[in-house]
Amino acid sequence: MSRPAVHPVEAAPMTIEAPRVRMKDFQGMPGTTGGLFLRLCQFVFAVVSLCVMTTTLDFPSVTAFCYLVAAVGLQSVWSLSLAIADIYCLSVRRSFRHVGVISLFAIGDGVTSTLTFAAACASAGITVLVGNDLDKCNVNHCTRFMSATAMAFLSWFAVSPSFLLNYWSLASR
Amino acid sequence: MSRPAVHPVEAAPMTIEAPRVRMKDFQGMPGTTGGLFLRLCQFVFAVVSLCVMTTTLDFPSVTAFCYLVAAVGLQSVWSLSLAIADIYCLSVRRSFRHVGVISLFAIGDGVTSTLTFAAACASAGITVLVGNDLDKCNVNHCTRFMSATAMAFLSWFAVSPSFLLNYWSLASR
Numbered sequence: 001m002s003r004p005a006v007h008p009v010e011a012a013p014m015t016i017e018a019p020r021v022r023m024k025d026f027q028g029m030p031g032t033t034g035g036l037f038l039r040l041c042q043f044v045f046a047v048v049s050l051c052v053m054t055t056t057l058d059f060p061s062v063t064a065f066c067y068l069v070a071a072v073g074l075q076s077v078w079s080l081s082l083a084i085a086d087i088y089c090l091s092v093r094r095s096f097r098h099v100g101v102i103s104l105f106a107i108g109d110g111v112t113s114t115l116t117f118a119a120a121c122a123s124a125g126i127t128v129l130v131g132n133d134l135d136k137c138n139v140n141h142c143t144r145f146m147s148a149t150a151m152a153f154l155s156w157f158a159v160s161p162s163f164l165l166n167y168w169s170l171a172s173r
Numbered sequence: 174m175s176r177p178a179v180h181p182v183e184a185a186p187m188t189i190e191a192p193r194v195r196m197k198d199f200q201g202m203p204g205t206t207g208g209l210f211l212r213l214c215q216f217v218f219a220v221v222s223l224c225v226m227t228t229t230l231d232f233p234s235v236t237a238f239c240y241l242v243a244a245v246g247l248q249s250v251w252s253l254s255l256a257i258a259d260i261y262c263l264s265v266r267r268s269f270r271h272v273g274v275i276s277l278f279a280i281g282d283g284v285t286s287t288l289t290f291a292a293a294c295a296s297a298g299i300t301v302l303v304g305n306d307l308d309k310c311n312v313n314h315c316t317r318f319m320s321a322t323a324m325a326f327l328s329w330f331a332v333s334p335s336f337l338l339n340y341w342s343l344a345s346r
Contacts, residue, residue, distance in 0.1 A: 062306055064298035117287075118294040125237035125295025126302055133235055164340075171344035 031095030
């Protein structure tokens with residue numbers, strides 16, 4: 001008797017996978033139009049703050065202003081990256097669901113928002129010191145310092161919802 | 174035939190209520206020893222910051238230092254109140270479960286920690302300006318300013334876990 005070279009194997013049972021439970025898509029979460037809008041706001045405000053501060057050529061003489069430039073620079077890079085990711089998600093009509101990705105976004109948002117807020121507060125403290133307490137706005141670019149600080153605060157205002165939503169969706173899984 | 178004045182009514186079925194699902198008690202949440210420890214840390218650091226800053230008698234001349242005094246004052250009152258609530262909870266062996274209470278704690282922690290952090294950053298900016306950029310520590314209480322700022326930062330470090338844990342437990346209900 002010849003032995004067949006091909007042995008029948010037990011067929012794997014065909015299973016229909018249950019649809020995975022999807023998290024609710026709050027507007028403002030990554031991969032939504034609200035999220036993209038928040039990212040673009042963060043990016044625009046951070047870039048405007050960076051540009052306004054760097055046009056005051058004497059900013060390197062104050063540590064807090066250098067720190068502001070670094071923080072809003074980091075913020076703008078971070079927000080632009082996530083805006084591009086959001087645009088990609090929206091174009092292929094998918095959204096971020098992986099817990100690792102959401103954790104990464106939450107941690108990144110937490111770190112960048114803390115840095116931006118710290119820089120904005122330090123700059124605000126110095127701007128108020130120079131403008132109000134010492135009254136030396138005639139020899140300093142008070143208006144530009146104030147504008148850059150205000151833009152950094154606005155950028156922080158736009159990052160906070162992103163952080164809170166990501167952290168919320170991480171906790172509510 | 175006499176009519177009975179008392180009619181039998183259908184007895185309500187005796188039901189045993191299912192035990193309510195309890196949230197996990199992470200150490201650090203309100204009503205735990207970890208939570209009480211965090212509250213006491215917040216309170217102590219905030220009070221030390223307040224005392225150190227008020228001993229520099231010229232602090233009212235700088236807006237950011239006045240703001241620091243106000244912020245750590247508020248922080249110490251808030252943390253002391255919640256420490257007392259924690260002590261009460263621990264003494265009667267119960268813990269906070271109501272969603273309204275947890276929301277209140279999360280919002281209060283969020284607000285006070287943001288104010289304390291903002292004040293600490295503003296003070297740090299000015300301290301670095303006076304100490305490093307202008308090099309005028311000989312006519313200012315740089316050491317005390319730095320100590321008060323550092324204590325405010327430590328108080329903020331102790332509030333952040335409280336906020337994150339409360340917000341997490343709110344989201345994971």
